[in-house]
């Protein structure tokens with residue numbers, strides 16, 4: 278009886294150590310990715326106005342297991358500072374762009390954020406890691422299903438997901454302190470502006486599909502006035518849907 282108990286205990290210890298080791302194998306890669314992000318932020322400071330990203334954003338990226346959000350065959354590239362294909366012609370964004378867009382939103386824990394373009398779920402996980410109440414909409418159903426599985430496996434089951442056309446936002450969950458659009462739009466969708474709180478921030482790439490777009494920071498001031506600042510040229514997959522469909 279006693280020896281069986283001992284064997285069970287030993288098995289549990291060995292198994293949990295192996296599991297922890299499995300996660301640890303990515304720690305060094307994640308740190309390298311973060312160093313590249315910090316260096317790139319410094320290099321682009323003249324354009325973005327952000328020489329140093331918020332350390333809470335860096336800390337969030339240090340905790341989110343990006344390897345759980347890329348297709349199984351690409352886990353060895355999960356921490357490269359570039360976009361990767363996730364199927365259906367879509368991509369998980371470059372980590373530096375994820376960091377920059379998150380930084381620009383100036384989020385505080387407990388705030389509400391809406392993401393358009395769930396993709397892999399990685400950006401949503403970064404928002405959730407910041408303690409933000411996160412809602413995300415994806416138009417391609419199988420991607421939304423995969424993102425739901427990724428988020429659950431990575432420990433972010435609280436993220437609210439919906440399949441649909443994000444151009445129209447999520448009126449039932451509005452208003453939001455922040456909106457992040459992770460696909461290139463031809464213009465800033467008016468429904469999203471309406472769903473932004475006074476004092477809210479939106480980041481969105483705007484420009485022609487399959488070309489370079491401008492990453493915009495749109496702010497709704499406490500008096501309701503809008504201001505827009507161009508941050509950086511970027512390349513995103515197109516936002517589909519919207520009224521022209």
Ligand code: SAH
Pocket residue numbers: 367368369370393394395396397398399400401414415416417420441442443444459460514515516517518519
């Ligand atoms: N943020 C994602 C990457 C997004 S790639 C991540 O962290 O992995 C852009 C995504 O936007 C794609 O998955 C695409 O299917 C989705 N998309 C495009 N148009 C959309 C729309 N109108 N509404 C919701 N999602 C849309």
